Structures are given as C-alpha cells and as structure tokens.
Amino acid sequence: xxxxxxxxxxxxxxxxxxxxxxxxxxxxxxxxxxxxxxxxxxxxxxxxxxxxxxxxxxxxxxxxxxxxxxxxxxxxxxxxxxxxxxxxxxxxxxxxxxxxxxxxxxxxxxxxxxxxxxxxxxxxxxxxxxxxxxxxxxxxxx
Numbered sequence: 001x002x003x004x005x006x007x008x009x010x011x012x013x014x015x016x017x018x019x020x021x022x023x024x025x026x027x028x029x030x031x032x033x034x035x036x037x038x039x040x041x042x043x044x045x046x047x048x049x050x051x052x053x054x055x056x057x058x059x060x061x062x063x064x065x066x067x068x069x070x071x072x073x074x075x076x077x078x079x080x081x082x083x084x085x086x087x088x089x090x091x092x093x094x095x096x097x098x099x100x101x102x103x104x105x106x107x108x109x110x111x112x113x114x115x116x117x118x119x120x121x122x123x124x125x126x127x128x129x130x131x132x133x134x135x136x137x138x139x140x141x142x
Contacts, residue, residue, distance in 0.1 A: 031070060031073040035066055039067065039120045043114070
C-alpha cells in the first residue's frame with residue numbers, strides 16, 4: 001500500500017505494518033502549489049502583455065477561474081474542529097481574494113490585480129504551513 005502523502009514522516013502502524021503519515025503535505029498541497037504558480041504566471045503574463053492576459057480584466061477573470069477550480073482541489077478540512085481560528089483567518093483571505101478579483105474585473109485596475117496575486121500567494125503560504133504543521137488523517141486499512 002502506497003501512502004498518499006509526499007514529504008511526510010512515515011511510521012509503521014500496529015495493524016499489520018500499515019503505513020500512516022503522521023504529518024506533512026498531501027497531494028492536495030501539490031494542487032495548491034500549482035494553483036498559486038498559475039496565478040503568479042497569469043500576473044507575469046499580464047505585466048508582459050502576453051496574448052489576452054495583457055488585459056487586466058481578462059487576467060482577473062483567468063485568476064478567478066483558476067482559483068475557483070483549484071480551491072476545492074487544495075482544501076483540507078479533515079481537522080477543521082481542532083483548527084477553527086486558522087481556518088477562519090484563511091477563509092477571510094479567500095473572501096478578500098474574491099473581492100479583489102471582482103474589483104479587478106470591474107475597474108481593470110492594475111493595483112487590484114497585484115493585490116489579488118499577493119493575497120492568493122499569502123493564502124497559499126498560510127495553508128501550506130498549516131497543512132505541514134498538522135497531522136494528516138490516517139489512511140484507512142484495507
């Protein structure tokens with residue numbers, strides 16, 4: 001049985017040599033990293049005026065689309081009861097990102113696009129640190 005975590009510390013469980021990740025990052029964190037990298041790439045493409053991403057509005061639409069698809073892929077709520085405050089703070093950052101995306105679309109302002117990019121990168125860093133510092137739920141025994 002292969003573990004579903006990467007970069008995790010692994011220990012052998014007591015039930016028949018079951019491999020249980022005790023802490024670390026999961027595949028969801030890799031998806032989150034991909035989302036953050038794509039959003040940063042869209043911002044760079046906007047500044048360099050590549051193709052349709054040279055438009056602040058279209059860059060903002062693309063960033064929001066990537067975020068809407070990537071957020072559910074990267075989210076981890078298996079420990080939500082124990083970590084309400086960090087989740088609330090990160091959730092607020094997500095709302096700020098949504099508002100900034102809407103402002104960027106409505107106004108086509110470069111500052112809003114930059115603020116959206118920075119907010120998403122801070123959100124990615126916060127979630128990655130939270131995920132790295134909290135245990136992953138044990139894999140189910142088959």
